[in-house]
Amino acid sequence: MTQNLFQRVIIIVLAAGLLIYPLILPGAFFRDIGVTFLLVAISASAWNIVGGYAGQVSVGHSMFYGLGAYTPVLFYTLWGWPPLAGIPFGILLSIGLALVIGTPTFRLTGHYFSMATIAVAELIRIFTGTWDLVGAAIGLQGPATARGWWDLTFRGELPYYYIFLGVLVVLLVTTAAIERRRFGFYLRAIKASERAARSLGVPVRQTKIKALALSAAFTSIAGSLYVVKTGFIDPDSGFGILISVQMVIVAALGGAGTLFGPLVGALILVPLQTATNSWFGGGGTGLTYILYGGIIVLIARFEPGGLFEMWQRVAPKFWNRAHAA
Amino acid sequence: MVVVQVMVGGLLLGAIYALFSSGLTLIWGMMNFINFAHGEFVMLGMYVALLVVTWLGGGPAVFGIAAAFALFVLGVGIYMSLIREVIRGPMLAQILSTFGLALLLRYTAFFIFSANFVSLPKTSLSGTIMIGGLFLPIAQLVAGIVAIVLTISLHLLLTRTTAGSKLLAVAEDRAAAMLMGIRPDRMQALAWGLSAGAAGIAGALMATAYPWSPSVGETFGLIAFVVVALGGFGSVLGSLYAGLIIGLIQAASAFWLGAIYKDIVVYALFVALLWFRPQGLMGKA
Numbered sequence: 001m002t003q004n005l006f007q008r009v010i011i012i013v014l015a016a017g018l019l020i021y022p023l024i025l026p027g028a029f030f031r032d033i034g035v036t037f038l039l040v041a042i043s044a045s046a047w048n049i050v051g052g053y054a055g056q057v058s059v060g061h062s063m064f065y066g067l068g069a070y071t072p073v074l075f076y077t078l079w080g081w082p083p084l085a086g087i088p089f090g091i092l093l094s095i096g097l098a099l100v101i102g103t104p105t106f107r108l109t110g111h112y113f114s115m116a117t118i119a120v121a122e123l124i125r126i127f128t129g130t131w132d133l134v135g136a137a138i139g140l141q142g143p144a145t146a147r148g149w150w151d152l153t154f155r156g157e158l159p160y161y162y163i164f165l166g167v168l169v170v171l172l173v174t175t176a177a178i179e180r181r182r183f184g185f186y187l188r189a190i191k192a193s194e195r196a197a198r199s200l201g202v203p204v205r206q207t208k209i210k211a212l213a214l215s216a217a218f219t220s221i222a223g224s225l226y227v228v229k230t231g232f233i234d235p236d237s238g239f240g241i242l243i244s245v246q247m248v249i250v251a252a253l254g255g256a257g258t259l260f261g262p263l264v265g266a267l268i269l270v271p272l273q274t275a276t277n278s279w280f281g282g283g284g285t286g287l288t289y290i291l292y293g294g295i296i297v298l299i300a301r302f303e304p305g306g307l308f309e310m311w312q313r314v315a316p317k318f319w320n321r322a323h324a325a
Numbered sequence: 326m327v328v329v330q331v332m333v334g335g336l337l338l339g340a341i342y343a344l345f346s347s348g349l350t351l352i353w354g355m356m357n358f359i360n361f362a363h364g365e366f367v368m369l370g371m372y373v374a375l376l377v378v379t380w381l382g383g384g385p386a387v388f389g390i391a392a393a394f395a396l397f398v399l400g401v402g403i404y405m406s407l408i409r410e411v412i413r414g415p416m417l418a419q420i421l422s423t424f425g426l427a428l429l430l431r432y433t434a435f436f437i438f439s440a441n442f443v444s445l446p447k448t449s450l451s452g453t454i455m456i457g458g459l460f461l462p463i464a465q466l467v468a469g470i471v472a473i474v475l476t477i478s479l480h481l482l483l484t485r486t487t488a489g490s491k492l493l494a495v496a497e498d499r500a501a502a503m504l505m506g507i508r509p510d511r512m513q514a515l516a517w518g519l520s521a522g523a524a525g526i527a528g529a530l531m532a533t534a535y536p537w538s539p540s541v542g543e544t545f546g547l548i549a550f551v552v553v554a555l556g557g558f559g560s561v562l563g564s565l566y567a568g569l570i571i572g573l574i575q576a577a578s579a580f581w582l583g584a585i586y587k588d589i590v591v592y593a594l595f596v597a598l599l600w601f602r603p604q605g606l607m608g609k610a
Contacts, residue, residue: 123592126585292428293427300422
């Protein structure tokens, strides 16, 4: 068994595990963790397209997440539309926003781009909190009881789990396809050196905007999934800076710019978060972020490539030693 | 008269913005690096002031210097243990490092001090005075004036002293500075100390006049971005003007539009700035 085959086996085992997870652990507690894991993995993978592959570190992705979360419930509140019908509009709005903010902010690079995205997301968050149409600081509520399946309001966690899993698979397949295409090479070239990429004829601006739009579309879907599951949205849970920060942390912990990095990050952070919350009760939220902060600092200091890169560095040595013996 | 009163209040607060923002701009100018934890340094300065007052019971001069010193040490420590390494790493690591630090400091403060708003007990600066028909809290007046003096001192330190010339030399060309016998590492550690120290004393000054909670760091961090973007990255004098302008704009929008809009106006200005003039008002293109 070669190392490559070994990795493929791991992936198949993980995929099978995800598929049957809610059936072997049927308790509501475990299903809730499973759904949360999928949601976190989806948003981090969506961020990964522009933040990981293209190396444009957005810390304001909550703007797309919030748009995706607000649009379906807003249309429901205003005109009684089922959330399913509102989701595509959330995606369109997010892509529109990506185009609008991408054009000027992509002239900025590095830290400057991160600052700009934070400011835009904060601006939208505060503005949402003062706008009565979208419920101001109180927020909006989705349908309480389902009028049909298209309301995406289910009693148990199981339907959500498989819907989320389906979205994650679509996102990963899309990312894997990008990885192999010219577009994926463009992204990595831009990450390595924008100037060099441009000199080799990569359409830098255009590529970055495309990546941001694609990333925004999937982030918006993640927001929509969040709102159909919880049935409720307010400015902080939609546009809050911690939403954006979580995407960055999860992707960076696993390995930003790798296909499965965000999954690995979510696999570690979600159970950790659940554990600190249940051990320390309500005060645990603060503790979770202390832990998050500590983990990011350590990752930045010692393993900037994330756990996935560490594994790729360590595993071959380990493998060779096992074979030599 | 009310308008003048509001504007003076805005200018005095703006002076403190200018002081802590000059710390952020110093680091940016030195090493093209944005410290996302800078607002948290201000917040820590406030709590250092509170602890010194409640435990040791010093006056404003004592806790101001204590906050500056404590944050100076913290800044140097953070540079030595974290920043010096990540600056050589990828962009993502650089951004993550201070972001993680911000989360760590903010939520540790929540954990220790709780989310409640606190303010300093009565100090010698309590009370108000009347100048030319304006009622001014003494604490605000003193804090604002001291902040302006300190910001100008920092500017003079950078432009008129040997240490300042060394700092600027390292910022200009690290390798050339090294050939001149300057140790870039030491200078950058000094810059981090000065930057955090400025934030710390700004926090202590602000603590004399305004109540706060651990979450203020986030707001101050964003305000520092806006001030630096307006004043031009790397320009201490620019951040002095920009801080005063931002203070004025905040006061004016709170007065005419309502208190909740004061941050919206400031952030909108920031976004507009990044759009139309990314190098800042005073910055070089």
